[in-house]
Amino acid sequence: MAEHAHDIAKHVKVYIVIFAVLMVLTLVTVGVSYLELSIMSAVIVAMFVASIKGSLVACYFMHLIDERKIIYWVLALTVFFFIVLMAIPSLDVHSGEGVVVNR
Amino acid sequence: MSTDHHHNPGFIAKYVFSVDHKVIGIQYAVTALLFLFFGFCLMMMMRFQLAYPGEEIPVIGGLLAGALDPDTGGFLHNLAASLVSSDGFLLPEGYNVLGAMHGTIMVFLGVVPLAVGGFGNYVMPLQIGAPDMAFPKLNMASYWVFLAGGIVMLVSFFLPQGAAQSGWTSYPPLSVISPGQTMWLIGMVLLITSSLLGSVNFIVTIIHLRAEGLSFFRLPFFVWAQFVTAFLLLLAFPPLEAAGVLQLMDRVAGTSFFMPTGLVVANEVLNVAGEGNPLLWQHLFWFLAHPEVYVLILPALGIVAEVIANNTRKPLWGYRSMVYSTIFLGFMSFIVWAHHMFMTGMGETMSIFFQTTTMIISVPSVIILTALVISLWGSSIRFTVPMLFALSFLPMFAIGGLTGLPLGLAAADIHLHDTYYVIGHFHYVVAPGTLMALFAGIYYWYPKATGRKMNTMLGHMHFWGSFIFLNAVFMPMFFQGMAGVSRRLYDQTLYYHGDAVQSLTRMSSWGAWCLGIAQIPFIINFFASLWMGKKANDNPWEATTLEWSTPTPPPHGNFTTVPVVVCGPYEYSPPDKPDGFTPQMTANA
Amino acid sequence: MSVAEIKYIDKPHPITGLTNGKLGIWLFLASEVMLFGALFSSLILLRVGSSDWPHGKNILDVPLATLNTIILITSSVTMVMAWASLKMDRFDKFKLYMGATIALSCAFLVIKFFEYSPKFSHYEAFLKPAAVSKYEDHLTGKASISGHIEKQTDDEIVFKPDTPKGDHGADHGAEHDGHAEHAEITIDRADIHRLTSFGPWHSNFLGIYFTMTGLHGLHIIGGIVVNAWLLFPGSVMFRKERERFEGRVECAGLYWHFVDLVWIFLFPTLYLL
Ligand code: HEM
Ligand SMILES: [Cu+2]
Numbered sequence: 001m002a003e004h005a006h007d008i009a010k011h012v013k014v015y016i017v018i019f020a021v022l023m024v025l026t027l028v029t030v031g032v033s034y035l036e037l038s039i040m041s042a043v044i045v046a047m048f049v050a051s052i053k054g055s056l057v058a059c060y061f062m063h064l065i066d067e068r069k070i071i072y073w074v075l076a077l078t079v080f081f082f083i084v085l086m087a088i089p090s091l092d093v094h095s096g097e098g099v100v101v102n103r
Numbered sequence: 104m105s106t107d108h109h110h111n112p113g114f115i116a117k118y119v120f121s122v123d124h125k126v127i128g129i130q131y132a133v134t135a136l137l138f139l140f141f142g143f144c145l146m147m148m149m150r151f152q153l154a155y156p157g158e159e160i161p162v163i164g165g166l167l168a169g170a171l172d173p174d175t176g177g178f179l180h181n182l183a184a185s186l187v188s189s190d191g192f193l194l195p196e197g198y199n200v201l202g203a204m205h206g207t208i209m210v211f212l213g214v215v216p217l218a219v220g221g222f223g224n225y226v227m228p229l230q231i232g233a234p235d236m237a238f239p240k241l242n243m244a245s246y247w248v249f250l251a252g253g254i255v256m257l258v259s260f261f262l263p264q265g266a267a268q269s270g271w272t273s274y275p276p277l278s279v280i281s282p283g284q285t286m287w288l289i290g291m292v293l294l295i296t297s298s299l300l301g302s303v304n305f306i307v308t309i310i311h312l313r314a315e316g317l318s319f320f321r322l323p324f325f326v327w328a329q330f331v332t333a334f335l336l337l338l339a340f341p342p343l344e345a346a347g348v349l350q351l352m353d354r355v356a357g358t359s360f361f362m363p364t365g366l367v368v369a370n371e372v373l374n375v376a377g378e379g380n381p382l383l384w385q386h387l388f389w390f391l392a393h394p395e396v397y398v399l400i401l402p403a404l405g406i407v408a409e410v411i412a413n414n415t416r417k418p419l420w421g422y423r424s425m426v427y428s429t430i431f432l433g434f435m436s437f438i439v440w441a442h443h444m445f446m447t448g449m450g451e452t453m454s455i456f457f458q459t460t461t462m463i464i465s466v467p468s469v470i471i472l473t474a475l476v477i478s479l480w481g482s483s484i485r486f487t488v489p490m491l492f493a494l495s496f497l498p499m500f501a502i503g504g505l506t507g508l509p510l511g512l513a514a515a516d517i518h519l520h521d522t523y524y525v526i527g528h529f530h531y532v533v534a535p536g537t538l539m540a541l542f543a544g545i546y547y548w549y550p551k552a553t554g555r556k557m558n559t560m561l562g563h564m565h566f567w568g569s570f571i572f573l574n575a576v577f578m579p580m581f582f583q584g585m586a587g588v589s590r591r592l593y594d595q596t597l598y599y600h601g602d603a604v605q606s607l608t609r610m611s612s613w614g615a616w617c618l619g620i621a622q623i624p625f626i627i628n629f630f631a632s633l634w635m636g637k638k639a640n641d642n643p644w645e646a647t648t649l650e651w652s653t654p655t656p657p658p659h660g661n662f663t664t665v666p667v668v669v670c671g672p673y674e675y676s677p678p679d680k681p682d683g684f685t686p687q688m689t690a691n692a
Numbered sequence: 693m694s695v696a697e698i699k700y701i702d703k704p705h706p707i708t709g710l711t712n713g714k715l716g717i718w719l720f721l722a723s724e725v726m727l728f729g730a731l732f733s734s735l736i737l738l739r740v741g742s743s744d745w746p747h748g749k750n751i752l753d754v755p756l757a758t759l760n761t762i763i764l765i766t767s768s769v770t771m772v773m774a775w776a777s778l779k780m781d782r783f784d785k786f787k788l789y790m791g792a793t794i795a796l797s798c799a800f801l802v803i804k805f806f807e808y809s810p811k812f813s814h815y816e817a818f819l820k821p822a823a824v825s826k827y828e829d830h831l832t833g834k835a836s837i838s839g840h841i842e843k844q845t846d847d848e849i850v851f852k853p854d855t856p857k858g859d860h861g862a863d864h865g866a867e868h869d870g871h872a873e874h875a876e877i878t879i880d881r882a883d884i885h886r887l888t889s890f891g892p893w894h895s896n897f898l899g900i901y902f903t904m905t906g907l908h909g910l911h912i913i914g915g916i917v918v919n920a921w922l923l924f925p926g927s928v929m930f931r932k933e934r935e936r937f938e939g940r941v942e943c944a945g946l947y948w949h950f951v952d953l954v955w956i957f958l959f960p961t962l963y964l965l
Contacts, residue, residue: 008779012748015776019769026761033794034747037208046960053956061772061949068709070310071718081338081437085729089737091441093451234696302718307712311705312698341723345730352903357893360738360900376895378742384733390730547720549721658694 018060026052122239123659127246129552136216138253143206145201147619154612156594164191178261185265195593199268202591205502206271211294212253214537217280218402220249222544223305223329225552228325229650229657230316232666232688237307246299252293259286270591272388275381279353280368288351295344297334305333314649316668323648323672324419327426328405331433332398339394339437348389382447389440397436401429401531403540404471407493409542411475413646414490415482419672421474428467435464446511446520454513461511468504473498487564492543495570496536506581524584526680535573550643554655555636561628568621568678575614579607617634645684647674652688699865702936717943722948728954731904734926736817738896744834746897748963751890756807757963759953760800765795768952771945778938797914797916804909815841817851822827823883830877849879864870908958911951917946
């Protein structure tokens with residue numbers, strides 16, 4: 001993409017802001033982990049914060065916020081299969097007896 | 104760049120470390136053919152033990168038993184010790200080695216490298232009018248990493264612990280505790296890396312480097328097949344790579360990702376942390392391995408489509424529905440994997456879900472096959488050698504596909520699971536199916552790659568021998584399996600139900616050896632035609648697709664003029680010239 | 693234009709708007725998503741099936757990992773700045789930022805080393821059920837004592853137990869103030885069911901921790917190699933084929949941000965939960 005120097009200069013400002021936000025969010029997750037929340041809420045908070053951080057990195061540093069259509073398509077496909085992959089544990093847990101042999 | 108052509112690269116740069124997709128394609132194809140032959144030899148040895156349990160293997164048994172002599176060199180001794188007894192018959196462990204390595208080599212080192220690495224690499228860029236792959240160096244790296252993986256697999260035979268014994272599926276906990284598996288895992292990680300490099304390259308090439316005018320719906324079906332295959336490789340292989348890394352950790356770092364608590368090995372509780380889950384491996388393995396069967400079959404369908412269109416002299420019937428079916432097939436292949444795991448005690452909901460998706464995925468396969476059959480309708484077929492192979496593919500793939508349906512239904516699978524029925528089913532898909540299609544491809548594109556045609560007479564001998572004996576090998580397996588004979592069984596005569604059908608096993612074994620003999624005309628033909636074959640012109644089959652509009656064999660850069668595409672891929676017998684055809688490409692001089 | 697020329701290595705394709713390299717790197721990242729996805733999925737499955745999954749923060753070094761998080765995020769920023777400097781025609785600043793990125797990545801690995809190494813001299817003795825009551829006062833886990841080995845003989849181990857932390861040690865915590873000296877104890881080998889250091893073999897938690905952070909570490913090393921190449925020998929391309937060089941830096945950046953992104957998820961899942 002033929003971006004002009006002043007566009008880039010604007011980008012740079014954004015990068016700095018994102019950097020600051022990421023730092024704050026890092027401290028937030030670490031801080032929250034000392035609150036002794038129940039495991040369920042701890043997972044939710046941690047994943048929520050991580051998702052925000054991840055999206056910021058993807059959107060601004062990787063410029064996904066303003067990317068070509070075909071990349072969105074590739075990623076949409078990947079996300080679909082990623083979700084399928086993430087379903088594996090639930091497959092195992094809900095399938096009842098005789099599957100997880102722990103003891 | 105404008106600096107790097109018009110110079111004469113040396114022999115090594117031109118034929119060994121070449122970045123030209125045509126050379127790499129041929130390297131892939133030749134290596135894969137050698138591996139296919141090797142994998143087949145392993146199977147011929149196994150078939151002897153099955154047919155004549157506990158007897159000395161002719162010739163090879165004696166040779167190997169001779170190497171058992173402690174004076175022989177270490178490597179040969181290792182090989183022999185892992186396979187045969189001092190009387191020259193196959194050991195049970197040796198049987199397991201041969202079975203596991205046959206499966207692994209056939210799938211990952213034989214069929215896929217030939218279909219994707221060989222044909223895909225050689226033909227696809229030509230068919231889309233590209234000068235080369237988008238990343239030629241990556242392409243070369245992909246071949247060399249593949250070769251390294253293959254060598255690791257081969258070397259494992261000669262190490263003290265022997266080659267892997269746990270089947271191509273490598274189910275833990277057995278795979279984690281049996282010898283030889285570490286090399287298998289290292290080899291697999293290399294093979295997976297190679298195919299990831301390849302698939303990125305294929306996708307970018309197809310999206311970016313199509314010739315002017317070559318829209319997606321003017322692509323030959325073969326290119327579509329390669330395109331979908333590349334996505335399967337790209338997204339399904341990484342989970343197996345992850346699983347391979349986890350299993351490698353279990354073996355070398357003493358973790359217990361797949362090891363349940365309290366596992367007793369050789370009368371002792373294994374000293375590991377435990378709490379692992381063997382089924383995790385199965386999920387990750389089949390997450391790859393079901394899409395993998397489409398990797399085995401889609402390129403074959405692509406080849407058959409090309410050959411059929413060319414020899415019926417008609418456009419393919421239902422080209423678009425074939426394309427949509429292929430895409431749908433690729434998509435669905437990610438959500439059927441657990442039909443390999445009905446017997447693991449999964450819940451009813453899950454089993455219903457996977458039965459349903461499995462039944463759904465059979466629909467697009469049937470559509471493709473039907474379209475191909477209907478394409479034959481009302482044409483005056485040219486029965487060339489490639490066409491014979493392509494035609495035989497149709498019924499044999501149909502048998503393979505239809506016998507799969509009962510396996511996708513949990514109730515029937517209770518009886519059939521892990522029997523020879525399964526072996527029969529998937530071999531009809533991959534051997535009489537894919538292998539026949541790959542042979543069709545070899546006879547079809549050989550003139551383009553070498554400038555000479557293969558001999559027709561030898562081709563006919565090869566075809567009829569293969570056709571008859573492939574069926575002789577695999578048809579009995581259905582009956583054996585329905586009689587309850589388990590797969591991966593060293594000696595079925597030890598069981599009443601097995602002994603009762605031993606004659607079928609013998610038939611299958613004799614079929615396999617005759618099949619071996621039937622390959623002799625092919626081997627002669629393949630080499631002799633290089634020098635003695637009839638000279639082929641640029642377009643010996645009078646075909647339409649782009650690879651036939653360049654010189655034979657194609658020069659570096661593939662095309663002498665910039666190709667511009669003016670029509671669809673199969674404009675045979677157009678209204679204005681019923682006996683002719685319209686090539687896709689016009690020269691844009 | 694020659695027929696043999698591969699197009700779109702420096703200029704974007706008119707329809708997709710991407711160069712070959714950029715499309716390729718995104719496809720590669722898609723496969724990486726599936727690779728790490730499979731590992732995360734495995735982690736969840738193992739954790740759900742486990743009877744005694746530890747709290748990461750009781751075993752792992754959270755301060756060091758936090759520092760590493762900060763370092764890695766910073767390196768992502770310097771990476772994107774390196775690319776932006778190129779775009780703004782400031783080759784000198786590109787070198788500076790790229791150098792900083794590499795330095796930060798090396799720092800990450802050094803810290804990782806200091807995080808890994810103590811694990812291998814820190815032990816846990818899992819006791820046989822019958823022996824648990826004998827060591828009741830020193831337990832750090834349900835039926836185990838973790839600590840450092842001071843001396844060992846064929847039938848005894850002199851062990852310096854850790855201060856109990858987290859859930860199990862909630863009642864001890866108040867008395868000992870977290871730093872109290874713990875006396876050495878002697879454990880009979882016959883009472884031990886399994887003695888292990890805190891390496892990957894310790895438990896599935898540490899196993900997956902070492903596997904995932906190790907694989908992530910390999911990605912870091914890969915990134916360092918690529919970035920160092922772009923900074924030194926590869927940068928001559930800047931003068932000859934500027935667009936192509938910018939494209940390479942952009943692709944390396946995408947990869948690097950992805951490595952950062954993976955860490956952003958690894959950090960809470962392994963260390964904090
Ligand atoms: C063409 C000649 C072939 C013959 C005679 C043959 C024969 C066999 C037999 C008898 C078995 C079962 C062994 C047992 O369960 O003990 C087997 C297993 C297998 N074959 Fe083949 N096969 C051939 C070609 C192929 C091809 C082309 C492929 C793959 C593309 C293939 C893939 C496999 C796999 C994956 C297994 C399962 C191995 C395991 O149990 O882990 N075979 N083959
Ligand atoms: Cu399947």
